[in-house]
Structure formats: structure tokens, C-alpha cells
Amino acid sequence: MGLNRGIAAAALAAVGLLGLSACAGGATEPAEPVAEAPEFEAGSTMAALAEAGTITIGTKFDQPLFGLQGLDGEPVGFDVEIGKIIASELGIAADNIEWVETVSANREPFIENGTVDIVIATYTINDTRKEVISFAGPYYLAGQDILVLEGNPEGITGPEDVAGKNVCSVAGSTSEQNIAEYGPNLITTDTYSNCLEPLRNGAVVAVTTDNVILAGLADQNPGEFEVVNNAFTSEPYGIGLTRDDDVFRSWINDVLEEAYADGRWADAWTSTAGVVLDLPEPPAVDRY
Amino acid sequence: MDSLIDVMPLYLEGFGLTILLLVVSGLGAFILGVIIAAMRISPLPSLRVFAVVYTEALRNVPLLLVLFFCAFVLPILGVSVGPDPKVGYLLLAILGLTLYTSPFVAEAVRSGINGVPIGQAEAARSIGMGFGATLTLVILPQAGRMVVPPLINVFIALTKNTSVAGIFFVNELFSGVQRATRDHGDKVLLMLLFAAALYLLITIPLGQIAGYIEKKVRVLR
Numbered sequence A: 001m002g003l004n005r006g007i008a009a010a011a012l013a014a015v016g017l018l019g020l021s022a023c024a025g026g027a028t029e030p031a032e033p034v035a036e037a038p039e040f041e042a043g044s045t046m047a048a049l050a051e052a053g054t055i056t057i058g059t060k061f062d063q064p065l066f067g068l069q070g071l072d073g074e075p076v077g078f079d080v081e082i083g084k085i086i087a088s089e090l091g092i093a094a095d096n097i098e099w100v101e102t103v104s105a106n107r108e109p110f111i112e113n114g115t116v117d118i119v120i121a122t123y124t125i126n127d128t129r130k131e132v133i134s135f136a137g138p139y140y141l142a143g144q145d146i147l148v149l150e151g152n153p154e155g156i157t158g159p160e161d162v163a164g165k166n167v168c169s170v171a172g173s174t175s176e177q178n179i180a181e182y183g184p185n186l187i188t189t190d191t192y193s194n195c196l197e198p199l200r201n202g203a204v205v206a207v208t209t210d211n212v213i214l215a216g217l218a219d220q221n222p223g224e225f226e227v228v229n230n231a232f233t234s235e236p237y238g239i240g241l242t243r244d245d246d247v248f249r250s251w252i253n254d255v256l257e258e259a260y261a262d263g264r265w266a267d268a269w270t271s272t273a274g275v276v277l278d279l280p281e282p283p284a285v286d287r288y
Numbered sequence B: 001m002d003s004l005i006d007v008m009p010l011y012l013e014g015f016g017l018t019i020l021l022l023v024v025s026g027l028g029a030f031i032l033g034v035i036i037a038a039m040r041i042s043p044l045p046s047l048r049v050f051a052v053v054y055t056e057a058l059r060n061v062p063l064l065l066v067l068f069f070c071a072f073v074l075p076i077l078g079v080s081v082g083p084d085p086k087v088g089y090l091l092l093a094i095l096g097l098t099l100y101t102s103p104f105v106a107e108a109v110r111s112g113i114n115g116v117p118i119g120q121a122e123a124a125r126s127i128g129m130g131f132g133a134t135l136t137l138v139i140l141p142q143a144g145r146m147v148v149p150p151l152i153n154v155f156i157a158l159t160k161n162t163s164v165a166g167i168f169f170v171n172e173l174f175s176g177v178q179r180a181t182r183d184h185g186d187k188v189l190l191m192l193l194f195a196a197a198l199y200l201l202i203t204i205p206l207g208q209i210a211g212y213i214e215k216k217v218r219v220l221r
Helices: A001-029 A045-052 A078-089 A104-112 A175-178 A192-200 A211-220 A246-262 A265-269 B003-040 B045-059 B063-076 B083-112 B117-125 B130-144 B148-168 B173-183 B185-217
Strands: A056-058 A067-069 A097-101 A131-141 A142-147 A165-172 A185-189 A206-210 A225-227 A237-243
Touching: A001 A067, A056 A078, A056 A104, A078 B117, A097 A104, A097 A211, A104 A131, A104 A237, A104 B045, A131 A246, A142 A175, A142 A211, A165 A175, A165 A192, A165 B148, A175 A185, A175 A206, A185 A192, A185 A206, A185 B083, A185 B117, A185 B148, A185 B173, A192 A206, A192 A211, A192 B063, A192 B148, A206 A211, A211 A225, A246 A265, B003 B045, B003 B083, B003 B148, B003 B173, B063 B083, B063 B148, B083 B130, B117 B130, B130 B148, B148 B173, B148 B185, B173 B185
Parallel strands: A056 A097, A165 A185, A165 A206
Antiparallel strands: A131 A237, A142 A206, A142 A225
């Protein structure tokens, strides 16, 4: 039984991998049409970047579907596609983007000391961060969601449905705090991937945290899990840039709005995170 | 100070679970350890081989892997976690800690047995006592007095080892620190020191008890 399951899982993983590589290929082949010699206000960040012909973008390398570095060294994901859209508007081809890994702890320092020009890395906009850097966007509203077994045998549609049921999360996380209000029987561990085994063997009926993490877990275990797709908190993801570079910030916001309007944003989503998550409405950019 | 009062319920729950893990798996490991030690010196070669393999296999594998096996592999092999995973995973953690600690108990007991002069066993055999009677009436009572300090060391190590169970869905004392730092991220050091103080509350009395028993049962040679 255990062996059969292992073989089945391996086979599923292999099929999923083929599917994934097909998707990744689809995303990169029709390269963004690069703007030809765009005009920018002299002295602006855009002018400087267009002049240099290259841009340094910080992203995560370990966040499946958003920014994940494969063995070939090229990151793929929704954040990466957003970066390519912005670069193309500057007249910079995808090949000329320099990707730098930013983890949660070094994003503000990398922007402040100029290691990167912008950061697109599942980066939640909040007031503390706004004190040291500026945010364009949001370009996506993430939120806490629920992961269940494929087919959703318990029929869970939202946090209200887990009251009194067994749920797994990470000790000390905001997600744990949020779901606790709905009265589940919570068990906790130290990483979200540890929660998958109890979900598989039926010890819990749901795992909960931000939908982007859950989508990544579902994507890595094809055919086993699904995201309920009903986020009940809101985490606006923004693009980090140097504080008070208002011209650059509002230009990026314009680019995002154009990408919303002409379908490039939707295409970027569909080819990456859209594999697991529904296509959301693009969020209104916040021109603060 | 307010923050300490704030996290008190969290820490007390963890403290209780840590003591429960210590007492139940300590007892289990003691019983299992004495049995393994007896097998190690038994006249039957197959029992001796089993005891050696058991001891070497378990004490040379990290606790994390033993608990991982109990929490993740046993359910795959068909051991049900039960309707309440909090209880289910607690039992699996107790099983893991018991298995992991028992060879250390066995080795402590064996060292005590080795400390009993061989003449004692020979004398017992010469008056017609069998292996069981020799062991329980002559060897173990004398060995027991010598193994108090090493055994207490094993239980102090077990107290600290319970902190690993937090990864496997048991809200013991150390996992309380993770929750405490969510709301008091600016006082991480204080939260850790508080947890350390609670561990000391268990381990220092253990050392005191060891000293007391040792004095009481000392064999003068």
C-alpha cells in the first residue's frame, strides 16, 4: 500500500513536472514586446535605467509560482513576469534584467543601499516599510486561504467551515492567530510543509496560511491538494523602490495600469500562479 | 513584566505538557531500559544480540529522526493518529521519546551491573539461584544504588529533549516561545530567559533528588 502510493506519487510528480516545464516554456517564448527607444524626462530614474540598458530586480528565489530559481539559474513566476513587463517599458529586454535574490529580511536594505533598482518579491505594503522605502502598486492582493485535499472531501469553502475541525498551521505565525478566531482544533509545527503529512493521513482537514504559499505547496504536489480560493485576509503586494522617488513610482503605477488594461497582467498571472489560483481582479494602484 | 503575565497561560500549558512528556516517557524508558539491560547480560545469545542492535541503532540516531519516524512514517504505515490529533501526536511523541531514551537508561543500568563484583553473581549461582533470581535479588539491588547519578543525567537530557516535540504538533514549553515572540517580538530575549527558567524549575530539583538518593543508598566499600 505504502509502496504503491509512493510509486503513484512519483509518477504524478513526473507528470506534473512535464506540465510545469511546458507552462514555463509557454510563459517565456512570446517575449514581451520591448519598447523601442522610449522617451523619458531627463534626470529621472527611468531615463537612467533606459540609458544603461539594464535593470537590477530583487525577487525571491524560493517562492514557487512567484519567484523560483530553477537549476538553470533563471527565476520564474508571477513576480518575475511583472518585472519583465516593467523592464520592457524601459526598453530593456528580459535577457538584460539582472535578478538578485532578496529574502524577507534584506529587502529594505537592498533598496536603501542601491544593490537593486526595484524589489518585486511577494512584498506586503505596510506603513513601517513605507518609512524607509516607497511602494508602487499593489499589483496583487494576497490573503490567507485554506488548503484541502484534492476534491475537497469536507466541503470547506471558508474559515467558517473549519470550526471544531482539525487544522494545521505554524506556531507563532499570523496565520495561526487569524484562524484561531474561527475556533478550529489547531495543531502547530515549524514549517508549512510539515502540515502536509497530517493533511494526507486525515489527521487534519485543512492547512492555512497565505494563498501564495499554499498554491506553491499544491503545485509541488500535483493532484494531491487544492486551494479553497477564498482569501479571508488581505496582503497587498507592492513593488519596492527608493524612498521619495515619486516620478519613478508613479511611472511604475502607470505601467501597471496599462498592463491591467491590455491583458499583459492577466497573461502573466495565467502562465504562472494561475496554474493553481483563479485569475483575480487587478487591484487598484495606491497613488499615495 | 506585563508581557510575562501576558504569556503566562501559554507557558503554563507548555510547562504542563513538558512535565507530562518527561514523566510518561521517562517511566516508559526506565522500564524498557531495564529490560534491555537484562537482555544484554542474559545467558541467551539471541537476546544479547537483539539488545546490542536495539541499543546501537537507537542511541546513534538523532532524536529528530526518531520523532520524525513516529510522527510522519508510522501514520503512513497504518498507525492511526485518531480523531483528536493533539492527543494522537502527543502519544506518538511519547513513543518516540521513550524509544530514544531507553538505550541510554539501558547503558546506565549496564554500567551499574558491571560495577557489581562478579563474585556476587558466582555466590548466587553456587547456592542454586537461577538467572532471574540472581538478577532481581542480588545484582539489580546493588547496581541500582550505583546508577542513580547517570540515570538522573539521562532524565535531565530527556527534559531538554522534549523541546523537539514542538515541531511534531505538541505544544510543549519551547513551542510556547515561538507563539510568545509573535506578540512580543521586541522581547525575544526575555521570552527565552523565561522559558529557560521554567526548564531549570524541572531540572535543578532532579539534580537535588539525585544527590539526596545517592546519599541515602550509598554503599560503603
